Amino acid sequence: MAKIDDGGAAFPVPYGNSAYGMSLRDYFAGKALSGQLSFSPHDSFDKYHQPDEVAAACYRFADAMLAARKKES
Structure with missing residues (x-):
């Protein structure tokens, strides 16, 4: 399995010689x-979205953002 590019430390x-x-x-x-979470009403969010699916989608967006950063540089 390939190592996921995490983009390094955000803050x-x-x-020592590294950052965390x-x-x-x-x-x-x-x-x-x-x-x-701000886009969907909280009371109906759980009826239509499973947390693990939302989390996976958020990481797909994050991976896309990291890929876009590489194209820009």
């Missing part, structure tokens, strides 16, 4: 999730 905190923190992929997925 890097220096530690939330990955850019997780940050993008969280932003996509926020948009998904």
